[in-house]
Amino acid sequence: MRDFHLPGRSAVLACNGLCATSHPLAARVAIDILREGGNAMDAAIAAAVLLGICEPASTGIGGDLFTLFTPPGEDRVLALNGSGRAPAGLEAAQLRDAGLTEIPLRSPHAVTVPGAIDAFCRLAEDWGRLGIGRCLAPAIEHAEAGVPVAPRTAFDWKNQADTLQGAAREFYLADGRPLAVGDLFRHPQQAEVLRRIAAEGRDGFYAGEVAQDMVDSLRALGGTHSLEDFARTRCDYTEPVSGRYRGIELLEHPPNGQGATAILLANILSRFDLGALDPFGALRTHLEAEATRLAYDARNRIIADPDHTARLDYMLSPETAAGLAALIRPDRVITAPPAPGPGGAPHRDTVYLCVVDRDLMVVSMIYSIFHGFGSGLASSKFGILFQNRGAGFTLEEGHPNEAGPGKRPLHTIIPAMVRREGRVIMPFGVMGGAYQPVGHVRFLGNWLDHGLPPQTAIDAPRAFLDGGRLNLERGHAPDVARHLAALGHEITVPDTPLGGAQAILIDHARGVLEGASDPRKDGAAIGY
Numbered sequence: 468m469r470d471f472h473l474p475g476r477s478a479v480l481a482c483n484g485l486c487a488t489s490h491p492l493a494a495r496v497a498i499d500i501l502r503e504g505g506n507a508m509d510a511a512i513a514a515a516v517l518l519g520i521c522e523p524a525s526t527g528i529g530g531d532l533f534t535l536f537t538p539p540g541e542d543r544v545l546a547l548n549g550s551g552r553a554p555a556g557l558e559a560a561q562l563r564d565a566g567l568t569e570i571p572l573r574s575p576h577a578v579t580v581p582g583a584i585d586a587f588c589r590l591a592e593d594w595g596r597l598g599i600g601r602c603l604a605p606a607i608e609h610a611e612a613g614v615p616v617a618p619r620t621a622f623d624w625k626n627q628a629d630t631l632q633g634a635a636r637e638f639y640l641a642d643g644r645p646l647a648v649g650d651l652f653r654h655p656q657q658a659e660v661l662r663r664i665a666a667e668g669r670d671g672f673y674a675g676e677v678a679q680d681m682v683d684s685l686r687a688l689g690g691t692h693s694l695e696d697f698a699r700t701r702c703d704y705t706e707p708v709s710g711r712y713r714g715i716e717l718l719e720h721p722p723n724g725q726g727a728t729a730i731l732l733a734n735i736l737s738r739f740d741l742g743a744l745d746p747f748g749a750l751r752t753h754l755e756a757e758a759t760r761l762a763y764d765a766r767n768r769i770i771a772d773p774d775h776t777a778r779l780d781y782m783l784s785p786e787t788a789a790g791l792a793a794l795i796r797p798d799r800v801i802t803a804p805p806a807p808g809p810g811g812a813p814h815r816d817t818v819y820l821c822v823v824d825r826d827l828m829v830v831s832m833i834y835s836i837f838h839g840f841g842s843g844l845a846s847s848k849f850g851i852l853f854q855n856r857g858a859g860f861t862l863e864e865g866h867p868n869e870a871g872p873g874k875r876p877l878h879t880i881i882p883a884m885v886r887r888e889g890r891v892i893m894p895f896g897v898m899g900g901a902y903q904p905v906g907h908v909r910f911l912g913n914w915l916d917h918g919l920p921p922q923t924a925i926d927a928p929r930a931f932l933d934g935g936r937l938n939l940e941r942g943h944a945p946d947v948a949r950h951l952a953a954l955g956h957e958i959t960v961p962d963t964p965l966g967g968a969q970a971i972l973i974d975h976a977r978g979v980l981e982g983a984s985d986p987r988k989d990g991a992a993i994g995y
Contacts, residue, residue: 469923478922479982481994487969487982488514488820489898489990490521490617496605497822498993500597507828508536508594511820512587512602515834516661518818520610520654522989523639523840523852524623525898526818528660528672529681530836530854531582533720534590535707535882535894539826542891544718544884548773549586549702550856551579552873556691559862559870570858570870573630573843575690577855579876583834584664584672586702600665607665610658613651617989621648626963627839634684635843638850656849673697677849684846685853705773707884710783712737713915716886717907722776726881727783728766729904732758734788735795736908742916747928747943749950750797751912756932756956757801759905761791763932766904771868772875800955817880817903819896823971823980831882831894838900883907892973893921898988899966902931906966921970922983929965932956940965 469475479485484507486497496517497510505513511534519527531550537543562576570577591599616624628645636643638654646652663671671677678697685692707718710730717733719726735758744751765787769778781787794801817835835854842855859876861868868877879900885893897906906929913924928942937956939948948958967988972981982992 475926476922476984476986478920479992479994481980481982482978483995484822484824485971485980485982485992485994486510486514486820486822487971487984487990487992488518489818489967489969489985489988490518491989491991491993492521492609492614493517493820494991494993498995500602501824502995505597505601506539506595506826507822507824507830508590509597509602510824511822511830511832512591512595512599513605514820514822515818515832516587516603516606517609518820518834520606520652520657521614521617522620522818523652524620524627525836526834527836527841527852528584528657529581529841529851530834531856531878531880532586532832532834533724533878533880533882534586534830534832535718535720535884536594536830537828537891539828542886542889544707544886544891546705546707546720547586547590547702548705548720548723549582550723550875550878551582551700552875553579553857553860553870554690554692554696555872556693557857557870557872559864562870563862563864567862569862570860572838572855572858573632575685575688575842575844577842577857578685578690578692578844578853579856580692580696580700581854582700582702585669585700588664588669589702599668603661603665607658607661610654610661613653616646616648616650616652618648619987619989621646623839630838630840630843632843633845634847634850635840635845635852638845639840639852654850657851660849660851673700680846680848681851688844708779708783710734712911714887715915717911718884718886720881722770722773722779723875724878724881725766725770725904726883727770727779728762729881729883729907731762731765731782731788732904732908733911734785735762735792736912738789738792741912746913746917746919747947749947749954752930752947753951753954753956754795754797755905755909756930756937757795758792759932760801761794762904769867770877775867775874777867798954817898817900819882819898819967819969821894821896821969821971823894823973827973829884829891829894829973831884831896833880833882833896835880837879879903881907890975892975893970895968895970897966897968901933902966905931906968910968910970921972921981925968925970925983925985931965938965
């Protein structure tokens with residue numbers, strides 16, 4: 468139990484349904500959907516699309532999503548890949564010939580075709596109860612009426628405003644300035660797009676005037692995108708990947724998501740007695756950072772488009788983890804390639820949410836435009852922000868993740884679930900770009916190795932080895948940084964906290980749901 472003398476959040480407990488998101492309006496909308504007879508999938512879709520209005524720097528309909536979910540009352544976990552592909556005209560050789568060594572973050576070459584809307588429509592049809600129109604209604608209402616900008620959202624808006632270019636500045640700035648806390652953000656043009664999707668399904672986005680607006684805008688900026696690229700966009704059902712950690716089964720989304728990286732990290736760290744260490748001390752953080760060096764090096768060499776990821780079994784193998792763990796020294800930093808690899812940059816934005824309903828349908832969903840405000844580019848008529856997921860490709864010739872026509876890039880976003888003795892007991896996720904696999908394993912370690920309840924496990928301080936520097940949140944004790952520096956780490960205190968997280972723990976014996984939401988974001992867990 469937490470010390471009630473000190474700041475903190477209590478767990479949110481409910482019996483009939485619960486949603487945890489990074490914005491309270493979205494969590495409330497999810498509960499409204501559940502109370503009127505929708506299921507967890509309906510609620511997740513409604514909340515996610517609304518988050519694009521509540522947190523436009525983090526997500527939107529020009530982005531992608533991945534989800535893990537269970538059918539009602541089952542412990543079978545399904546996965547859906549809602550990530551888009553590079554346009555047919557994208558050729559790595561042409562970009563190399565133009566003198567590029569990587570895909571520029573704020574260019575049309577980084578814009579992959581949005582996959583999220585196709586995924587929302589498919590999920591609503593296959594697994595929802597209320598239909599896509601009802602799921603989109605809250606976002607339409609709030610896009611028209613406006614959403615007051617919340618504190619963390621305003622922080623991100625100010626930090627990322629300079630990335631907005633051209634038409635995007637008209638839609639996402641107020642008289643040239645970022646919106647501040649309490650300002651109303653309205654987006655009637657996006658409300659119109661959502662109305663068309665509600666009426667026409669995916670064709671309201673991937674065909675007709677909306678698609679033409681996106682294609683014309685991208686081609687005017689130098690992109691190769693075509694109406695055919697948008698029309699052929701389709702999500703895919705797939706199978707989760709999994710691994711064992713401290714008596715539980717960790718389920719992650721397969722490539723092109725980086726979920727296998729979290730499993731490799733967990734397998735490496737399971738070779739150490741983390742439970743005997745100070746949970747927020749230097750040695751645990753050092754071991755985590757060294758495991759990150761090794762696991763992310765494997766990620767950067769292996770994970771790519773599903774059709775080009777050939778060594779996934781190697782990443783998931785306990786023998787691989789044992790060999791890498793043997794390289795880690797508790798008394799000094801080892802020499803290894805820096806992380807995070809392709810698409811790496813100082814700041815990444817995403818939203819994650821999870822929902823459990825009274826029938827124990829469980830949804831773990833993550834939805835993103837990658838960097839803050841994505842590519843910084845938007846369509847000229849409807850103001851649809853384009854993601855820059857193509858920056859996750861490499862231009863290295865022959866690499867599995869080399870940019871190419873119709874390929875999906877290495878993706879940072881990963882939803883997760885936990886099963887124990889065959890039963891799903893928790894959906895969870897950690898936002899924060901490349902940080903996410905480390906965030907998953909740190910959360911699990913806090914919960915399983917150190918016995919912290921989910922909310923406390925989320926609140927706890929974080930660290931991330933990024934590009935050779937160890938980012939250390941200010942929540943660590945001062946001597947932790949000194950100790951880590953003595954081991955050879957280059958320490959940085961980041962301006963932005965590391966990610967955000969949500970989780971819902973299912974107490975099957977008592978029929979109670981326990982929700983947790985990260986104070987690093989504006990969000991909340993809400994139940995009924």
